Amino acid sequence: xxxxxxxxxxxxxxxxxxxxxxxxxxxxxxxxxxxxxxxxxxxxxxxxxxxxxxxxxxxxxxxxxxxxxxxxxxxxxxxxxxxxxxxxxxxxxxxxxxxxxxxxxxxxxxxxxxxxxxxxxxxxxxxxxxxxxxxxxxxxxxxxxxxxxxxxxxxxxxxxxxxxxxxxxxxxxxxxxxxxxxxxxxxxxxxxxxxxxxxxxxxxxxxxxxxxxxxxxxxxxxxxxxxxxxxxxxxxxxxxxxxxxxxxxxxxxxxxxxxxxxxxxxxxxxxxxxxxxxxx
Amino acid sequence: xxxxxxxxxxxxxxxxxxxxxxxxxxxxxxxxxxxxxxxxxxxxxxxxxxxxxxxxxxxxxxxxxxxxxxxxxxxxxxxxxxxxxxxxxxxxxxxxxxxxxxxxxxxxxxxxxxxxxxxxxxxxxxxxxxxxxxxxxxxxxxxxxxxxxxxxxxxxxxxxxxxxxxxxxxxxxxxxxxxxxxxxxxxxxxxxxxxxxxxxxxxxxxxxxxxxxxxxxxxxxxxxxxxxxxxxxxxxxxxxxxxxxxxxxxxxxxxxxxxxxxxxxxxxxxxxxxxxxxxxx
Numbered sequence: 302x303x304x305x306x307x308x309x310x311x312x313x314x315x316x317x318x319x320x321x322x323x324x325x326x327x328x329x330x331x332x333x334x335x336x337x338x339x340x341x342x343x344x345x346x347x348x349x350x351x352x353x354x355x356x357x358x359x360x361x362x363x364x365x366x367x368x369x370x371x372x373x374x375x376x377x378x379x380x381x382x383x384x385x386x387x388x389x390x391x392x393x394x395x396x397x398x399x400x401x402x403x404x405x406x407x408x409x410x411x412x413x414x415x416x417x418x419x420x421x422x423x424x425x426x427x428x429x430x431x432x433x434x435x436x437x438x439x440x441x442x443x444x445x446x447x448x449x450x451x452x453x454x455x456x457x458x459x460x461x462x463x464x465x466x467x468x469x470x471x472x473x474x475x476x477x478x479x480x481x482x483x484x485x486x487x488x489x490x491x492x493x494x495x496x497x498x499x500x501x502x503x504x505x506x507x508x509x510x511x512x513x514x515x516x517x518x519x520x521x522x523x524x525x526x527x528x529x530x531x532x533x534x535x536x537x538x539x540x541x542x543x544x545x546x547x548x549x550x551x552x553x554x555x556x557x558x559x560x561x562x563x564x565x566x567x568x569x570x571x572x573x574x575x576x577x578x579x580x581x
Numbered sequence: 582x583x584x585x586x587x588x589x590x591x592x593x594x595x596x597x598x599x600x601x602x603x604x605x606x607x608x609x610x611x612x613x614x615x616x617x618x619x620x621x622x623x624x625x626x627x628x629x630x631x632x633x634x635x636x637x638x639x640x641x642x643x644x645x646x647x648x649x650x651x652x653x654x655x656x657x658x659x660x661x662x663x664x665x666x667x668x669x670x671x672x673x674x675x676x677x678x679x680x681x682x683x684x685x686x687x688x689x690x691x692x693x694x695x696x697x698x699x700x701x702x703x704x705x706x707x708x709x710x711x712x713x714x715x716x717x718x719x720x721x722x723x724x725x726x727x728x729x730x731x732x733x734x735x736x737x738x739x740x741x742x743x744x745x746x747x748x749x750x751x752x753x754x755x756x757x758x759x760x761x762x763x764x765x766x767x768x769x770x771x772x773x774x775x776x777x778x779x780x781x782x783x784x785x786x787x788x789x790x791x792x793x794x795x796x797x798x799x800x801x802x803x804x805x806x807x808x809x810x811x812x813x814x815x816x817x818x819x820x821x822x823x824x825x826x827x828x829x830x831x832x833x834x835x836x837x838x839x840x841x842x843x844x845x846x847x848x849x850x851x852x853x854x855x856x857x858x859x860x861x862x
Contacts, residue, residue, distance in 0.1 A: 480687040483657065486675040488754075490704040498700060502691040 356550050367550035380534045381542070385558050392523050392535040393562065395451075399458025400519040407463040407515070408508055411470025412500070421471065432464030436522035440529045450533045454526045461522035462515035466508070473507025474500060505578040513570045520563045536562075602669055603630035604790060605654065605758065609663035612649050623649050625816040627663070629809065633757075634788045638801035640849070641811030642859045647794045648762060650811075654792060655681045655760050667758070677705045679758040680751035684766050686743040688735040688750075694722065694742075695731040698750045705754040721749040724783060741772035745779070752783065759784075761793040765800065777803055778833070785830055798849045801825075802842060803833055810852050813859065820857060823849060 322328050341358045348357035361367050374386035414420045414428075439460050443453035481503060485495050527537025536555055543551040607629040613620045623646040631637055639647045652658045653665045656675040665672045667679070675681075680701075688697050698718045706714060722728050725745035735743055744764055751759055764780075765773040781804055784791060795801050801808045808823040823845060827836045836842055 480683060480685060481689060483675070483681070483683070484687050484689070486657070487655065487679070487681050488677055488701040488704045489675070490700060494700070494704065498692065499689065502689070 356553070361550045361553050364550040366548055367554050370551055370554050381538070383534065385536065385539065385555060388534060388536045388539045388555075389558055389562055391533075392527065392537065395454055395535065396458055396516075396519045396523050396566075399455045399523070400462050400516060402455075403459045403463035403515060403519070404466055404512060406459075407466030407511070408470050411467045411508070411511075412474050412504070414467070415471035415474025415504070416500070421475070425471075428464060428468055431460075432468065434460075436461040436518070436525050437529060440526055443526075444530070450530045454523065454530060454533060454535075457526040458519045458522050462519040465514040465518065466511040469507045469511030469514070470504060473504030476507070477503045502578075509570070509574040509578055513567065513574065516566045516570050517563060520559075520566055524559055604633035604635075604668065605631040606666040606669075607631075607650070607654070607663075608666065610650075610653065610660040610665060611662040612646065612653070612658070613661040622816040623814055624660075625818050627818055629819060629822075631790060631792070633790055636784060636791045636804055636806045637793070637809060638805035638807075639792065639794050639809045639811065640796065640798065640801055640853065641817065642813055642853065642857070645811040645814045645817040647811055651760050651762060651792055651794060654758065655679050677701065677754045678756055679760060680754060680756035682744070682747050682751050682759070682761045682764045684763040686735070686740075686747045688743055688746055690735045693732050693734050694727060694738065694746045694749075695719075697735070697746060698722065698753050701750050702753050717753055721753040722746075724752065725749045725779065739772075740768050741776060744768065744776060748776075748780065748783070752787065752789075755787075756789055758790045758792060761791065763794050763796065766796060773797075773800070774833070780804070781831065798846055798853075801849070802827075802845055803831060803836065808849065810849065810857075813857050820852060 344355075345357040345359060347353050348355050348360070356364065362371070370385055373384055375384040377383045377387060414424055436457055439457045440453070443456040443460075444450075447453045447456060477500060481499050485499050490498070523535070524537040524540070527533060527535040528541045531538055531541050536559060540552050540555050543549075543555065607627055610624060610627040611622065612624040613622045615621075627650060629637075639650065641647050649658070653660055654667075654672060656672045656679065659665075659673065672679070688694075689700070692700065695718055698721060699714065702709075702714045702717050706717075709717075719728070719731070722731050725748055727742060727745050727749065730738060730742060730746075735746070738746065748764070765776055768776065777800060791804075793801075793804065802825055805825050808825060810820045810823065811817050812820040825845065826841070827839065
């Protein structure tokens with residue numbers, strides 16, 4: 302660069318070095334840590350000053366109960382009194398079942414609806430309507446229909462996470478390029494071959510979009526469902542229990558668990574997507 | 582039917598082509614699409630008789646129904662009136678005896694070049710052994726000079742290479758008719774000429790009947806036995822058919838030195854840009 306004005310050249314060089322820092326891998330580690338520290342600092346100040354009644358991060362770390370929870374994620378006394386990791390695994394197990402069922406049925410129904418215009422026209426408005434029903438609204442319906450907490454919790458996850466999978470799969474099948482269909486028709490490839498070599502790979506990116514939205518929703522739903530139902534061990538129950546006993550620091554530790562698990566689930570599905578359906 | 586007598590053209594009545602039953606016969610074909618504003622006639626009274634092993638190019642302005650006409654041969658749609666007969670039997674649906682090479686290649690991007698071709702071979706020859714089918718695929722990849730790229734997927738291939746794979750896929754199933762819908766339209770000039778020469782070489786060896794849409798008069802003069810010139814739509818029909826008599830095997834430089842080349846070229850240009858000029862051009 303050959304800028305003649307010194308101040309200007311200084312400005313461009315400093316903005317250039319910022320640019321190169323932003324593109325370096327270090328920026329991806331340093332900046333998020335700075336952001337997190339800033340957030341924790343503001344939270345600590347707000348709670349120390351008394352602007353919010355929540356305990357600050359330092360109290361969460363020093364409080365005896367929350368400290369015990371952090372240091373002993375796997376302790377076990379009774380089903381309802383156990384380490385947070387154990388609670389988390391209980392919740393994850395439910396998500397796995399409900400989400401798994403939603404994935405299988407959602408993809409299946411999505412393919413059916415996407416490849417059949419009559420079904421599509423008949424059912425799409427219903428799906429669009431049902432997907433707007435919040436997970437919590439399903440809880441009383443699930444309890445009324447199934448009578449028991451555990452199956453009801455699974456149903457709530459299932460019904461919350463099926464819609465994005467179903468709708469995205471249907472779109473993916475509907476959007477199979479005409480070219481590919483024409484090729485299949487000229488070659489007269491069998492239905493099975495068409496399904497595995499054309500339909501599925503073509504719709505796969507859409508299916509994964511649905512799966513990724515759905516895993517987040519499933520995790521949101523299970524926490525909500527467990528809080529409302531109570532009595533089933535899991536991280537949602539844990540939060541409700543801690544709230545009843547006014548252990549706010551415990552709740553904050555559990556919330557950190559929830560966020561971390563949710564993030565991990567999202568990344569896991571994204572990773573599987575990259576593995577199975579790389580961007581073409 | 583126009584009563585003009587051009588350099589060397591013929592009228593398009595099927596009777597003049599041959600006394601024997603033609604291989605592919607397009608007879609009094611019309612295609613009408615219903616629209617909210619009433620029926621829209623794309624093609625009207627199209628007659629064309631094609632002999633086995635002929636290389637036919639179809640030229641005309643966009644919207645003249647060239648693709649509609651070829652789609653009736655490939656079987657993607659059917660004429661509203663009239664009939665399209667192959668060996669005297671009406672064409673009702675697409676099939677591997679009439680392979681199509683699409684302008685945008687239409688390769689499946691998640692399959693390798695080899696797998697793309699294998700998919701067709703496998704479907705057309707269900708009784709052949711896997712080894713035989715693989716040999717067919719390899720032979721045809723070699724035919725278009727892409728043996729090296731067998732394991733590459735379409736996104737890793739250039740446009741010219743993709744179209745080579747598409748041509749190999751089409752030829753691998755030994756179609757009776759090869760239908761090409763502006764196959765080289767998206768390619769650069771040099772790749773285009775290379776592919777034209779390769780296509781001609783392959784055709785000389787295999788002699789399937791070729792129907793090809795083009796926008797390029799030079800391409801048609803280099804490749805075709807006859808050039809079908811369409812009038813403008815709506816209700817387009819075959820304006821004239823030009824016989825291209827250059828001896829085969831053709832050499833691009835030699836035919837371009839032939840004085841007839843420019844007569845034919847100018848005649849076609851005159852047809853397209855004076856007599857049937859596009860209104861909005």
